[in-house]
Each structure stands twice: as C-alpha cells, then as structure tokens.
Amino acid sequence: MKQIISFSLMKATLAAVAFMFTAVTSAQAELLIRITEGADSAIPVSVVPFAENGSMPAGDKLSSIVQADLAMSGEFRPLPPEKMLSLPSKRSDVYFRDWRMLGQRYVLVGELTRNGDRVQARYELFDVNREERILGETAAAPASNIRSLAHHVSDKVYEAITGVPGAFSTKLAYVTLQRANGKALYRLQVSDIDGKRAGIRLESKEPILSPAWSPNGKKLAYVSFETGKPAIFVHQLSSGERTKVADFPGLNSAPTWSADGQSLLMTLSKDGNAEIYQMNLQSRKVTKLTNHWAIDTEAAWDSAGAGIFFTSDRSGGPQIYYMEKPGAEPRRLTFGSRYNARPRPDSAGKYVYYVHQRDRAFTIARTNLESGDETVLTRTESDESPSVSPNGRMLIYATKQNGESILTVISADGGAAYSLPASEGDVRDPAWGPIVR
C-alpha cells in the first residue's frame, strides 16, 4: 500500500510498471501459511432432533438414524442431543455462537410433517463457523419407509460436507450361517448398510458363497452348492427369479459383474486348472482370460472397466495380480507377505483392498495403485471378504468375534470401526451394493 502511494507520485507512464512491481513485491512479501495436515479426529456435527408435526411411526427417529449413519462413516462425531443447549428446527432459532461454543462445525436442523401416509422432511444444514446454510431440502417418503428418508438425509448431509456422495442408502448383501440341531442353514440376506431391515433372499442347507451386486443394484450373482456342487446363479432381487448361469464341471466360483452388467467374471476349472473366464450373460459364452498352471481366481474389474485384478498362486502363494486388459500378461501387485488374496478395487481406481496375512493373522490391507504403498487397515485377526462402499469411503469385511463371524464397517482409510448388529450365527461374505439413483 505504501509502495503504491509512493509510486503514485511518479509519472503516469511509469505507473503501470510500478503497479506491477508493487503487486509482485506485495505478493511476495505477504505471509503465507500452508496447512498440510488436518485434524485427526472426526468432524463435530450436531444432528438436532427434528421437530415433528403430526404422529410419526414408532421406532427410531429420523435424526437418530442420521446421527448413526454419520457416526458409522467414521468421518463425523455427532454431538449427543442431551449436550445441546437448544433444539432449533429452523434457521431463526439457530444461535451460532452456542454451537461454536460447543465446538460444533455443522448443525443439521429440520422438521417432519405427517402428510397422509407419507412423511415430509424439511431440513437445513448450517456451517457454524461460516454461519451459512450449506444445504436446504424437502424430501418425502412413505411413513413406513422412514429409514430410507433418514439415509437419504444422511447422504445429502454427507455430500454437502465432504463433497463425496453418501453411501448410506445403499444395500449390503451377505450370507449368514445358522446351525440348529446339527443342521446348517445358509441364508443370503440383503440389508441397509447399518444392518437394519435385513431381508432373507435365499435359504439353503448347502453353502452360499460370494454374493456380488449387479451394477444397477437389481441382481445378485453368487455361488450356491444347492445342487451338490458349486454353481453360479444370477438372482433378480425384485422378483426373486434365479438363473443358474454357470454349472461347468469342476469349480464354478467367484462371480463379479462387469460395469455394464452384461457379463460376469468367474473362476472355472472346466479345462483342468482354475482359470479366469468371462461369461456373456446373454449368450452364456465363456472366454478364458488366464492360462497358467497355477490357480487364478477371484477376479474383479478395475474401476475403469479395462483391466482385471485377480488372485494367483503362480509365484508359490496367493498374490494379487493385475492384467491391464483381458489376456494381457499379469503384473504382480503385492509383495508384502506370503498371502494376499481376494482383491477388490475402489470405484475411484486409487486403491485395491485385499486380505493380507501377516504373522499368522489375516487382516485387510490396501495398496495405493499409484505409489504401490501397502497399508494394513484392520487390527482384527481373521478378516476376510473386504468390500468397498461405492463412494470409496467405507469398507465392510467379515471377521471373528467371540468365535462367531461378524461384519464390521470401517472407514476406507482404516479409521473408526462400526460393527453391524450381530444376527444369529455367523455372518460372512459381505458385498456392498451400488448407489442406486
């Protein structure tokens, strides 16, 4: 500023130059503080219980479900309502100073209005520090479907704050095993990601393995031993219609979908050795993608739908390999231990998650595909079947707790863990469904 004043005394012809000079120097002179690390803790957020107009269905309150969703993500730390100084439901009642004092960054307020058999939610999200509304919306759902409304609100809040679409409205598929009277009962179930509203889609005395969601979230492919031998089925969820697509001699296992939903990758041993094949679901024709004396299995398309991750023991033990395109020479990705298996890439193409054995413990690890850096994400010991949320921010896997298999959700970077409510018996083979628009 001083420089500008002093230079303004100079001739007009020099003024432009002088100003440039000033601009440069002042830009250089000004202090710059670079922040490269954020808080390690989760974001403090307050989900204020919504005001209610009219009678609401029994059960969990919408705000409680949202609170739980946000907490489950591991990215948020909701303030318990009893600690709140006030319970505003609209902007005029929000005193930012109070929320600041409570160290809150965001406040979600709203109200529910019963409208016949539907419930309408009007809600607003405020940035406490900026004292700005960053989200305001009205949404409605059947009164019986209040959880869907709540997950929708969670998704919106999550996206408004993080810039990433929420995955709270997505579904999980998993298999439970119940033993009763010495008999095993396998159930293929589909639930909300918090484990609620679980629904049995298939029951069998024979093992059900490896459920996989179709890209549109309407079908599941899985392996069922119901015929006495492993076969791959495609199951239409809305109708319950099932189609056995692969029943070749030998092994029929590990189905995954292509991005267009028109084909499956699967492991077949019909030619003697376990190899990876691609099956066109309409023609049912299979194409052999690998050809090696070792076992190649557990294939999955990369996020771009161009290359394929798979497990192979061609180096002696199971390791993760990657083919840039079907039939290309595979490249080994994991070297950290003797056992790395069942790769699952995230949707962003940044990481691949897999089961990783170290010191006899089976954990979940991920490798940064760009840097090759491997990070172990879990501290449990018998982890298996990792599955990444469609927004890449969460990961579900099966592990053992008190001798039983349970499902645990963690943030994709290995943060806070959230165990799904234990159902009867073992729970395994979780598969995270896609975001369905």
Add this chain to the structure above:
Amino acid sequence: MTGQEREYTSTGVPPWKSPFAISVALHLLIAGVALAGWSWSSPVHEPPPSSISARLITQQKPEPSPVVDPVDQPDQEQERKELEKQKQAEAQKRQNEEKARKAEEQKKREEAKRKAEEQERKREQAKAEELKEKKAREAEEAARQKAEAEARERERRKAEAEAEKQRQQEAKRKAEEEKRRQEEQRKREETERKKQEERARKEAERRLQEQQLEAQAEQARKARADEAQRRERAAAAKARESQMLSESQKYQGLIRERLSQAWYPPSSATEDMTARLQITLLPTGELASVKLVASSGNTAFDNSALSAVRSLNRYPVPSERDTFETYFRQFTIEFNPRRLR
C-alpha cells in the same frame, strides 16, 4: 620565501625592472663619464671622482700620469728658450764689446791681425756655423723633442685612447658582463620568478587539488559516514526484521497448529487440491475477514478451509504492533493436504 613572493605579487611592480634599469642607466652613465673624461682629461685634469663611479674610475689610476707630463712640458721649453735668448743676448753684448775692443786692437794691429781676424772670422764663422749648427741642432733637438713629445703625446693619446678603448671595452665588457650578469640575474630572477610563479602556480594548483581532494575526501568521508549510517540503519532494520521474522515464524507456527487442528479436510480431498484464503485480522487476533482467493475446485474442500479459518475465535498474534502489521494484519493461508487418511 613565500613572503617575498607574495611581496612581489602583491606590489604588482615587476621587481626586476628597477634594478635592471638602474644598472643600465648606471652603465650608460659610466660610459658617458668615461667618454667625457676622455675628452676632458686631455686638456687639464681628470674629472674629479665622484659618487659611485669613483670606484670604477680610480681603478684607471695609471692613466693620469701621461696626462700630467705633457701639461708641464710647454712651460719648461719657453723658459729654456728665454734663457737661451738671454744667453744669446749676453753673448751678443759680449761679442759687441769684444768687437769694439778688437776693432781697437785691429786698428792697432790691422794688418797683422787681419789674418788673425780672418782666422777669427773663420773661427767666428765656424763658431756661428757651430752655433747655427748648434741652433739647428737645438731646433732639431727641440723639434725632435717636440716630435718626441708629440709622439709621446700621440703615444699617450693612443695609449690613452687604447686605454680608453680598453677601458671602454672593459666598461663595455663590464657593462655587457653586467648586462649579461644582469640579464642572467634577470633571467635567473625571471627563472626564479617563473619558478616561483610555477611553484606558486603549482602550489596554488596543489592547494586547489588538495582542496579538491580534501573536498572529495570530505565528500567520501561524508558518503562513508552516510553509507555507514545507512548500513547501520539497514542492519538495525534487518535485525529488527529478522527479529520480527522469527517472532512472526513463532506465531505462524502457532496459527498453523491451530488451523491444522481446526481443519477437517473432506473425504473428497486429494493431495493436489489447494485452497488459498486471504485473511485479515484485528490486532486482538480476531478475524476481521476471510476471502477465498483461489478455489481448490472442490466446494467441500473450500468450505472446510473457510470453516477452519472461521473456527478460531482468536488467532495467536504477536502483541508487538509492528510485527503484527507487517505479517499478520493480512496474510494468506493455503490449505493443501499432504497426507490424507
């Protein structure tokens, strides 16, 4: 010496002129006197020596003696001639008396004596002859003496002239010598003067130069002093600046720490995202304003940065006003995650 020179220069009268003029005049005078002396001296006596020239003339002592001799000579000749005349008259008288006596005797002896007379006449004749001869001799002698005197006179004159000439030559020589000496003196003086002038000029030049040098030195000293002062000030300013800088770095660190704790990078953040915010603070550390000057391209990321910046109730800022004004009144914060969870 310089005093003398100053005198010369101060009077403004050419110092050499008067002595030289005097000298020349003197010489001319001497020459004149000598000539005059020559022309006068021949009749009677030398001019009486007077004043300064006396010294020079007294040196010509041998000259007056030839002058004095010829002066007395004509008087002696006349006396001698008169004496001769007297003698001759007396001799005549005696002759006449003798004649009368002899005539008487002659009468007595006449014939007898005629021979004797003849003889006497002859003797007389011879005596006259002798006298005549003597007279002639005397005249001759006189003439000779005269001629001699004349010759001597001539000689003397000649000598005198020669002497005069010599003297004149000498005088001339001396005059010339004097002149030369004077000239030399003049030249010496001139040279000296020139030297002096040169010296004076050089001195003046030297002084001027010295003055200039002095002035330059003074200027240089002043410049050095100014430079030193400026350096000192600059050093002080630098020290101050570095102190401020270190102070500012301390507070930068504090601010960075607080903001790091307050910043929740959203899950959509990537390492290549950078949001730049310009912050204006009050001296109390309160946030006056924040402006997003460069977006990361991700709204959630930008908002997280803005929220972090606004979340601090009070920024740690130095109490020292200058440091605050220099660094913390307005500054830029860049949010750029290096390590994402």
